[in-house]
Amino acid sequence: MKRIAIIGAGPIGLEAAIAAMDGGFEVEIFERGKVADAVRQWGHVKMFSPFGMNSTARGRERLERSGASLPESNELLTGAEFRERYLLSLARSLPPDVLHEDTAVLAIGRSGVLKGDHIGESVRGNTRFRMLTRNATGDERVVNADVILDCTGTYTQPNGLGDGGIPAPGEGAARDRIFYGIPDFIGRDGKRFAGRRVLVVGAGHSGATAVTGLVELGSAETHWLLRRDRALPSEEIPDDPLPERSRLAAKSNRLVQEGRVTLHRAASIESIANLNGALPVRIATPNDEYSLVIDEIIVATGFRPDLMLARELQVQTCWATEGTYPLAASLLGEAGADCLKTPAFGAEMLMHPEPNYFTLGMKSYGRAPNFLLRTGHEQIETVLDWLSEKESSTITITSRSTR
Template identity: 40%
Template sequence: MDFAQLPVAVIGSGPVGLAAAAHLLARNETPIIFEAGSRVADSVQRWGHVRLFSAWEFNIDPVAEQLLIGAGWQTPNLAEFPTGAELVRDYLQPLAQLPQIQLHLKFNSKVVAITRLGLDKLKNAGRATTPFVLTIETVGATHQIYAKAVIDASGTYRNPNPLGVAGVPALGETAANNQIYYGIPDILGNDRARYANRSVAVVGSGHSAFNALLDLAELAEQAPETSVTWIMRRGQVDAALYGGGANDQLVQRGLLGGRVEQLVASGRFKLVTGFGIERITQAEGKLDLQAGERQLTGFDQLIATTGFRPDLSMLSEIRLDLDAAVESPRVLAPLIDPNEHSCGTVRPHGAEELQQPEPNFYIVGMKSYGRAPTFLMRTGYEQVRSVVAALVGDWQAAREVQLVLPETGVCKTQFGGEACCGTTPTRSEILLQL
């Protein structure tokens, strides 16, 4: 087996995974892309009804764009805001259908384990030059492939956080699963009947909650018996909750929070703060929620917009150095930890910050953020540009990381207290701060 001629395995065919494949091709490397679903960017298609708050200009990888243009693709209007479905239809699907990518794209192929050939996690000798072995579950079969490097861009969407306040499912949550939706349902479309004229609780306080609340408010205008309660764990509502408003450089992101704030002020739905769900009970088809001595009762449906977390089960034999709390690469964690950093932006980072003790193994994209929110696609594109440069030995390019993201207008960070995520420091400044 010629180690140098092995492919680079890419896990996931979402925006960041396909960008990684494009960068590998541009560097004369062979990718092999594994998608657990039956279609390109399967996770994105599950929230295809949701409109992104970032315009096309932030959602197209430059190297992927050049491949597409070379095949006659027309760039979308960069000022428009695509839905998830439009992102797939107008960008990711054409990218996946390019012959040089389609040849290496494997659907219905779930990676369930990654290790080194003949080595478990404990063994040191020859590890860096021993092929990775990926165990793949396909329809009706399991097989293994070899790779010289692995880029894990599998995301987190398939692994939502539970409603339970302590990070595990609340008592009774699993039993109530058929009345709980994790993520953003298609409230005004396919899922309308599930919520119209029902008592609905939205749990969470981020942008996903905003989207669900806005759709429910519109639904309530059409179906007046729809009752909406917004539940969050945080004890108080402050200006930061609703975002930067007019100061947010992503205009649509700023508008989301402002519209929800207006709905709260007008009494369009009930707001409950400081409520950490400990128990969910069912009675006559309704759900009752308990937090200590407090109770909320009589819900037909719950929408859990409580975020996502990485599934690390397939990496049990990979040497990882992850932050104990955030579950992101350890060096990246202080830059994105929501306990310390409320910006929607993040300082420049690439292969050096993402590298693991396992040589030539990288976690990128949303999964690289662990449990932290506010990931933007442009961040992932710069990550894979740097990572692929590192994999081919071009460390000068790998270290020249440039990441300029739109400011949120609201930022609280351990590096400077209250701020607006203004200037972006250099890599040397970051290392000094760490």
């Protein structure tokens, strides 16, 4: 029976696992933390797409068969609700020994073959992948596999704060006053931001969520810094089929128009100092440079993939977005706020020169922010159909302890 190694038990890794098992493959999943660890970290955020779009018919049917009660298709869940009411159940539905939590994949190579060997040749597929894994107790194992689905997302790799995408001078030293992502304003992070002067850096859904959350919490001052020169920071899509996204965009723009949020547009951060507990931030615009004194910074500049994992493989990523190359090239033509307008794609769009190595989910988009779970579900079906049809030699996974 064919076997597939999946890295990452997020929403896409889990859906890939059940689809692969339904397709007759044998599967193992390796998860660095606990199930859907990234979703757990942003669990306080309300999702903008409804449950029906965030789950697959395959997953829902699997759970319903076992008597589970699932959210309604049109329900808008928080990340935590999505995880608790769906993803954890999917994980529990897996047979024993399929899921390895607290097991990070540290590196992937090929047995007996170096990165520079057999350049772009399918003969590389004749040898097995070697994955170095490490569990919570520090035990390291080499796992050999013939097909890898890299579903590791991007959430733990935030983009930098400074001009040009690199860290701003002083960013490292001020790290304890900088929050990367979207804080839990009504929960654990409320005290940190209430009554404070806060600068949010970055547009998009995350920036809009942070800004509206701060105003509702009662920050002393809310500043919003954008690289682009836009009078209204959030793009409002006419007749948006995702009402939650539309509501957030309109609300964040209204806060700017009402003067409750101060906009710094066409701006970049030159440096951050740490002065007696306050953060004087040096801001540059095309015609001006000035200082803004604040207490906290929220960075909502997006995320980037960890390309080190597959460094020893022949992986081709887009030089602009670091997404899987053929897919990324087609997405560049679609750049914009509307993630529903993703072009159709086949398995060839998701292929690297390295045979049988696929990047699925958020990571396949690289730095492009407009990935939707619904797109990831299509990727899974496309790749598994292709693998099923492909004539292949016996695919195996074996492991060997090094301690």
